[in-house]
Amino acid sequence: MGRVRRPHGIHGEVVADITTDFPERLAPGVEVGLGAAAPECWLRVHSVRFHKGCFLLLFDGFARREDVEALRGQWLFLPPQERSQLPPNYYYEHELTGMACVLRDGRVLGEVAELSSATGTAMLTVRAAGGDVLVPFVSPIVVSVDLAGRTVVVDPPLGLFEGDAL
Numbered sequence: 215m216g217r218v219r220r221p222h223g224i225h226g227e228v229v230a231d232i233t234t235d236f237p238e239r240l241a242p243g244v245e246v247g248l249g250a251a252a253p254e255c256w257l258r259v260h261s262v263r264f265h266k267g268c269f270l271l272l273f274d275g276f277a278r279r280e281d282v283e284a285l286r287g288q289w290l291f292l293p294p295q296e297r298s299q300l301p302p303n304y305y306y307e308h309e310l311t312g313m314a315c316v317l318r319d320g321r322v323l324g325e326v327a328e329l330s331s332a333t334g335t336a337m338l339t340v341r342a343a344g345g346d347v348l349v350p351f352v353s354p355i356v357v358s359v360d361l362a363g364r365t366v367v368v369d370p371p372l373g374l375f376e377g378d379a380l
Contacts (some may be wrong), residue, residue: 215233215239215246215306216231216289217230217233218230218271218282218286218288219231219268221282221283222270222317224343225277225279226282227232228272228273230268230269231268233331234292235304237328240352242260242261243259244259245258245293246291246293247289247290247291248285248289248291249291250288252308253291259272259273267279268299280315291308305329305359305361307330309361310326310328310329311327311328312325312326313325313359313364315342315368316365316366317368318357318368323340323342323370324343324375326339326366327339327341327346329351336350336351337349338350338351338356340375342375342376343376344375347374349370352367355370359378
């Protein structure tokens with residue numbers, strides 16, 4: 215649902231980039247997973263506030279800046295039961311990161327580095343042989359996502375990938 219950016223102040227709060235489409239789920243008392251790629255531990259949210267365009271979070275048991283320094287750069291995850299309440303074609307960035315990006319015939323184009331919506335349109339950044347390629351995360355370009363198989367199948371327009379003979 216987001217990522218811890220850095221500590222804020224001296225009382226254990228952190229600045230977090232919240233990427234979920236449902237930020238209202240982040241509330242006092244909610245347990246969130248914390249980890250580099252998957253939840254390694256669970257923390258209870260003590261307080262949430264919005265300050266100068268950023269979310270400031272305080273977790274139970276953290277009272278000093280030094281306590282939260284190690285949380286820098288860690289992903290925040292919703293509890294697993296929340297996943298089942300999302301629309302069928304809704305994916306978290308951490309689920310897609312590291313997946314193989316392949317054509318319908320199975321040829322590998324690269325690896326998904328991130329999912330971003332900074333431009334207003336969801337875009338996959340795919341690390342390809344010729345460099346990073348921005349792929350609109352829209353149908354019909356993204357044909358399917360196989361979470362278990364760790365692949366994103368795409369049908370890109372000609373010229374999107376350098377040197378492609380698609």
